[in-house]
Amino acid sequence: NRGNRANRDSKDAALDAFRVPAGEGAVTTDQGVRVDDTDNSLHVGERGPTLLEDFHLREKLTRFDHERIPERVVHARGAGAYGYFEPYESLAEYTCADFLQDPGRRTPVFVRFSTVQGPRGSADTVRDVRGFATKFYTRHGNYDLVGNNMPVFFIQDAVKFPDFVHAVKPEPPNEIPTGASAHDTFWDFCSLQPESTHMLMWVMSDRAIPRSFRMMQGFGVHTFRLVNAEGRGTFVKFHWKPRLGVCSQVWDEAQLTAGRDPDFHRRDLWEAIEAGAYPEWELGLQLIPEEDEFAFPFDLLDPTKLVPEELVPVRPVGRMVLNRNPENFFAETEQIAFHTANVVPGIDFTNDPLLQGRNFSYLDTQLIRLGGPNFSQLPVNRPIAEVRNNQRDGYGQQLIHPGPSYAPNSVGGCPAAMGGGRLPEGVFEHYQERVDGRAVRRRSPSFADHYSQAALFWHSMAAWEQEHITAAFAFELGKVGEQAVRQRMVDNLVHVDPALAAEVARRIGVAEPAPDQGQDQGREQAPQQESGLRASPA
């Protein structure tokens, strides 16, 4: 396709070794044996039984029988594309990350956009969070920024993720419903988990029904850490801003589109790239000096909170362009494996308890989804950086490792670690954070405020945006069978805004919460028209 031919880069060149030449000629078996006939099986006489001896028939059917692999446990439906990232300026002051050093130097990327809840065959334009995952093929190894199109998340601790996803997914007895999040289990869980309130405001807003992947923001959600060559850390929040602006569908339009063209978003991305209208995003950073860790009225480690842009402006640092469609959906978009723990020198983690659990979960799930430990050798996952280590064997091994595979050894031929003294450029060393404490299973009290930023979001909306949110709550909760769940949810909303709670209560026929129920819950702190919080461009 046009995009592929015009925009080659180092990742594309590396894929050449794996491309099957399009061609005619004789069909062969997997062993390279040319086959005389692939339309008729080998049988006795013209009408007799088929012979087990027909290895071509057996191989063809076996390979077909094994074509499917498990879909992702979440984010099963997606679409992706290749492109590049280039920084505007050197960020060496904050980070030694290779791809953020030289203005204009391009680093190849692959981005996969996704819905979270539905299966692989579900519709694109449902009300849902969208994944926005970027793999940077840097010279110092692959860096994955595995984000969403909303800046916060439903839960604060990874140990709750299986509960949350079980509540979001279709109900076990009948797998109904799919698509929108309108069902009892989801609202039951959220109404019992006030920490989800801020995220619910975003999910009920127009952000959850984007017009196009090309018109979505992306967020790293967690606070991460940049580390410079001297080892100094700076907290960072990652933002992607679409050049085309943030645009959404209205609810009726989204429903109509889901019926008329369930592939609406993936078609839009594909066709834009084929037509040369390459989608573009600006990378922005909120940089927070380590001394300011406790300077905010919320905890930087709490993934249900954002850092208001009024407090820390977003600094534009580079741009990303997607300019090549994949050639094979399965090989590339389905087999790509993102992982929050794929970091490179210059980028490190924080102790956000959601991030810490994610750093385990992605590799763990990919071991089963992609059939064993060698999926990093799949073409789309291979770094352009050199890979040398003593990891060996396993299902699907593609490489031939010579010589010994242990260290230390005295016979040579084995890669060695770089430890000791000052490390050369491009070597990853974990950030030397000082931590001290007892092992406790307890949430930090600094994570306790679940409503202030939900209220901040609500009060930053224009009247028509507030109406869309109210209508979405009423529509979704109106589908919940259990009156007690509807009531509990409305009782939570009163802490965001009593007027919102009262209006939703009226529309779905439950009791209006007492007007004084939501007082002193942070409403007063909410400034109007927060620029970083708007659901649509002004």
Ligand code: HEM
């Ligand atoms: C995909 C786990 C929270 C963004 C996945 C997958 C798992 C997972 C198992 C499937 C990966 C695969 O099969 O390759 C978790 C856990 C979380 C969590 C345990 C919390 C404890 C989040 C958050 C975000 C996020 C907060 C956004 C910041 C994504 C994205 C994908 C994904 C974008 C799709 C990646 C792709 O396109 O292949 N997650 N997730 N997840 N997750 Fe999470």
